[in-house]
Amino acid sequence: MATRLLQRVNAKQTALFVCDLQEKFRNNIKYFPEIVQVTKRLIQASTALDIPIIATEQYPKGLGHLVPELGIKELNIPVYAKNCFSMCANDIMTDLEKRQVHEIILCGIEAHVCIYQTCLDLLNRGYVVHVVADACSSRSMTDRIVALKTLQQAGAFLTTSESMILGLVGGSDHPKFKEVQKIIMESAPDTGLLAHL
Template sequence: MASKKLGQVFIRNSALFLCDMQEKFRPTIQYFPQIVEVASRMYRAAKIMEIPTIITEQYPKGLGPTVPEIGVERETDTILSKTCFTMCLPQVEEKLKEIGTESVILCGIETQACIQKTALDLLERGLDVHIIADACSSRSMVDRMYAIERLRQSGAFITTSEGMLLQLLGDAKHPHFKEVQKLIQTSAPDSGLLSKM
């Protein structure tokens, strides 16, 4: 019960969600290259730690595929198309039950739309939700920041990519520590979070 209040995360019962990081959003989303770089770090770390990853694409016929910089493996990754604003599709719900997920780590766009709706749906189902603030953005910084605040009020945990990865590892003696450490040796790029606080 304490983990629900504290937001503890463990590799064994976490899943990474990458939401709608698609080509057509590139010109309009604030800090898009920086958000993508951080999401790619999270994705690569999840692969190293064998954390299940679910990727969605919002109407890919019109908005294009997930950007190549993330590095998704289309042959093996779970990539689902959607038109709704939540990632909680029936296939996703089945997968979460199957793997015993208790915590979802959420990255993507847009913060006030699909990130917010997904997080609220997951919270309603009793899961811990961790928003990676430096891996989520919107067209408007106002929408981005107020969505983050709303999610905090609703019970989501707001953190950074480095903070999350170190929490998951828990110890410098973890067998994957050195591999993950390489991903965070360079600080995550600035994505305008401090200027709005």
């Protein structure tokens, strides 16, 4: 399959997917605190720009709930429980269709399982998918890096959190630019990608 031509993200038709950043994974996922911190920046920017946010929990009965640092409860972000790996459950996809979303910003864990399967499902349904590399991880760096490279080959756009956040505002003339600029004033933490990409 040919890689899609690069294109700018369109904030008016975009949603943020936050995948399975749950308590049970805290001590097993590479760079987990940093991934959470970067994801929180994406959540803050999306909230400021009125971009819909959808979050999932994989088998919450056994794996716990999303980590509180994300601020999901305080922001009243809808959280969907799931047992399948992909986030593309019927109720989530119905929600997207109602909002006329055509592009997805994807972050969370694990890169080679739930992120991977969600991304492929979204691509197969015709969505443009932006995988935020510094906001996705796995238990092993090998799985993480191979998954990111494979998803890029499949047609997803690999990006970074800061590039995505600034892409959503498009320029300093955006009315919310100063608010969003504060979110990224301090550089995102190192999530271990430099030696692998």
